[in-house]
Amino acid sequence: MSDSPAKALIFDVFGTVVDWRSSIIEQCQQFGARKAISADWDAFADAWRGRYQPYMNKVRHGELPWTNLDGLHRMMLQDTLDEFEIAGLSDDEKAEVTSFWHRLRPWPDSVPGLYRLKNLFIIAPMSNGNVAMMTNMAKYAGLPWDCILGAELARHYKPDPESYLTAVQLLGMQPHEVVMTAAHQSDLLAAQKVGLRSAFIPRPMERGPGRTPDPTPDPSFNVVATDFVDLAEKMRALA
Amino acid sequence: MSDSPAKALIFDVFGTVVDWRSSIIEQCQQFGARKAISADWDAFADAWRGRYQPYMNKVRHGELPWTNLDGLHRMMLQDTLDEFEIAGLSDDEKAEVTSFWHRLRPWPDSVPGLYRLKNLFIIAPMSNGNVAMMTNMAKYAGLPWDCILGAELARHYKPDPESYLTAVQLLGMQPHEVVMTAAHQSDLLAAQKVGLRSAFIPRPMERGPGRTPDPTPDPSFNVVATDFVDLAEKMRALA
Numbered sequence: 001m002s003d004s005p006a007k008a009l010i011f012d013v014f015g016t017v018v019d020w021r022s023s024i025i026e027q028c029q030q031f032g033a034r035k036a037i038s039a040d041w042d043a044f045a046d047a048w049r050g051r052y053q054p055y056m057n058k059v060r061h062g063e064l065p066w067t068n069l070d071g072l073h074r075m076m077l078q079d080t081l082d083e084f085e086i087a088g089l090s091d092d093e094k095a096e097v098t099s100f101w102h103r104l105r106p107w108p109d110s111v112p113g114l115y116r117l118k119n120l121f122i123i124a125p126m127s128n129g130n131v132a133m134m135t136n137m138a139k140y141a142g143l144p145w146d147c148i149l150g151a152e153l154a155r156h157y158k159p160d161p162e163s164y165l166t167a168v169q170l171l172g173m174q175p176h177e178v179v180m181t182a183a184h185q186s187d188l189l190a191a192q193k194v195g196l197r198s199a200f201i202p203r204p205m206e207r208g209p210g211r212t213p214d215p216t217p218d219p220s221f222n223v224v225a226t227d228f229v230d231l232a233e234k235m236r237a238l239a
Numbered sequence: 240m241s242d243s244p245a246k247a248l249i250f251d252v253f254g255t256v257v258d259w260r261s262s263i264i265e266q267c268q269q270f271g272a273r274k275a276i277s278a279d280w281d282a283f284a285d286a287w288r289g290r291y292q293p294y295m296n297k298v299r300h301g302e303l304p305w306t307n308l309d310g311l312h313r314m315m316l317q318d319t320l321d322e323f324e325i326a327g328l329s330d331d332e333k334a335e336v337t338s339f340w341h342r343l344r345p346w347p348d349s350v351p352g353l354y355r356l357k358n359l360f361i362i363a364p365m366s367n368g369n370v371a372m373m374t375n376m377a378k379y380a381g382l383p384w385d386c387i388l389g390a391e392l393a394r395h396y397k398p399d400p401e402s403y404l405t406a407v408q409l410l411g412m413q414p415h416e417v418v419m420t421a422a423h424q425s426d427l428l429a430a431q432k433v434g435l436r437s438a439f440i441p442r443p444m445e446r447g448p449g450r451t452p453d454p455t456p457d458p459s460f461n462v463v464a465t466d467f468v469d470l471a472e473k474m475r476a477l478a
Contacts, residue, residue: 132411172371
């Protein structure tokens with residue numbers, strides 16, 4: 001890393017910290033079993049998540065007013081229920097299914113790595129998920145965040161520059177003092193563009209087995225680590 | 240407490256969670272000794288804090304644009320240095336003194352009480368202090384917050400209703416599911432007015448020895464506890 005030391009690491013969450021896909025599939029399967037609804041829940045989870053970017057784009061382009069991710073997940077769920085021809089859920093049941101996104105399992109290295117990083121840096125989620133979602137998820141998964149940052153506090157979804165810069169401002173830091181950490185190269189490139197540093201962690205299983213892994217990490221990234229424990233080792237050397 | 244259970248406790252911090260006065264006095268004394276500046280640091284701390292309400296009023300009434308508490312503390316410091324005829328500090332030294340507010344000691348019962356409450360509820364600061372200040376203070380003092388809320392996220396200082404309602408909204412809750420906790424009755428009355436519940440903890444030593452303690456707690460408060468450990472016991476009974 002360059003001249004002045006990093007003070008905070010902020011993290012993409014879906015895919016980078018938690019295994020959203022298997023967690024959503026499992027909760028949907030259990031819900032289906034309880035309610036006697038059968039469906040291909042793997043495909044359901046992928047179709048639900050597949051509506052993520054299009055819905056954020058609606059907010060970005062003003063087709064929807066600012067809506068947090070809980071709100072978007074609820075609309076995306078309705079579309080997905082319609083697609084899979086699952087009818088008859090009550091509003092309470094739909095709210096329950098939407099809240100599955102508050103209970104996602106961390107990858108095995110996430111919690112031990114975050115504890116090590118927390119000894120040296122301020123650590124915070126920098127997710128498109130809203131504050132309540134991230135707070136409940138941290139409690140569920142034991143994620144030891146120092147504070148909760150994210151798109152909702154900027155009312156701009158990543159990769160809009162305002163999202164990253166609001167986090168930097170709330171931390172009371174300069175952009176180069178903050179390291180954006182993600183398994184998605186586009187997220188890191190956008191953060192770098194507004195002056196943040198970058199750390200890349202591959203998560204080849206994010207989209208399930210048999211998917212093509214991410215291509216070679218961009219050479220501009222400041223740190224490339226194999227997982228969060230390796231990241232803590234590499235950051236310790238640079239602190 | 241009434242019908243539906245409380246889900247989150249949010250806390251005033253200065254005076255309620257931390258002993259700002261003795262912490263500021265001690266850091267100023269140490270700074271003075273290091274820099275060979277002598278002053279009545281008890282009076283200095285009180286004069287510095289005495290500018291808190293007037294400066295927030297400047298923001299409230301539009302005489303100042305939105306300025307977070309680090310920014311106000313810096314201006315209030317300058318006025319206080321002028322009042323005490325302390326000259327010649329560099330900008331870096333003034334920034335250092337301003338950051339004393341990031342390192343305040345908790346009252347002895349605060350951390351044990353917060354750990355107990357965290358098992359049952361989401362706990363978060365709801366302070367006029369900004370996110371960076373609260374995050375650094377939590378790290379310094381070992382305050383186990385689930386997330387950092389506060390005036391900065393609403394760009395409205397307490398007791399403006401927007402400050403409390405923004406916290407409730409970010410938690411994804413209804414106002415009556417959130418308990419405002421403070422040693423200051425005015426803070427609780429303002430939170431109650433917009434539908435939050437209230438818990439009062441007396442902190443008779445906040446302003447130093449020999450000050451008149453707060454009057455009898457308003458009978459409208461939902462919970463009155465002697466300290467944070469007692470509060471955890473009382474809230475457990477109500478959870």
